[in-house]
Amino acid sequence: ETGVTQSPTHLIKTRGQQVTLRCSSQSGHNTVSWYQQALGQGPQFIFQYYREEENGRGNFPPRFSGLQFPNYSSELNVNALELDDSALYLCASLKQGVVHNEQFFGPGTRLTVL
């Protein structure tokens, strides 16, 4: 197992609510990426955080936002939840600047929106 942890493991929300997911990166890693994995699909890149700033974003609306803290941990916030936001949310940590980087994934947070 990697040293990446995520909380909570499961979450149930209703449409219109807001949710915050948390991720602690592996020791020595300074960058966190977030992915959304809908049922039956591969993970889709949401965004990445490095030095507490967004460092790349996928095709997701602004209601998906994030934070990175000085200890490199990160949060994913989703506002105005929609039914299609139901998915497994994965975070991955890596060390910036390494050529041919591999990413280390956490176990994920399963979000259900009713």
Add this chain to the structure above:
Amino acid sequence: AQSVTQLDSHVSVSEGTPVLLRCNYSSSYSPSLFWYVQHPNKGLQLLLKYTSAATLVKGINGFEAEFKKSETSFHLTKPSAHMSDAAEYFCVVSDRRENFNKFYFGSGTKLNVKP
């Protein structure tokens, strides 16, 4: 833009027979290629990665993959399947243009291993 196509959504093999999971990629720059495995209710685990050092890459649990630039392929193989190999497998590409930090995943191949 980069993209990954996994040619089979489901593959079923008998225990002890070879495994072949197919992946084609699209990248304008020198890519990094990875195979990850996802067991039910578990996170993604790296099986192996191609980083331009050698075209035949050996990974964990007896898996290997061959990078073929002319065919833009990176197929995953294993000589003899084990029941514990049943899982979903993802082919992933990243490249220099985005500092190798953004991963593009294929849609996944579910491997079923029959006794």
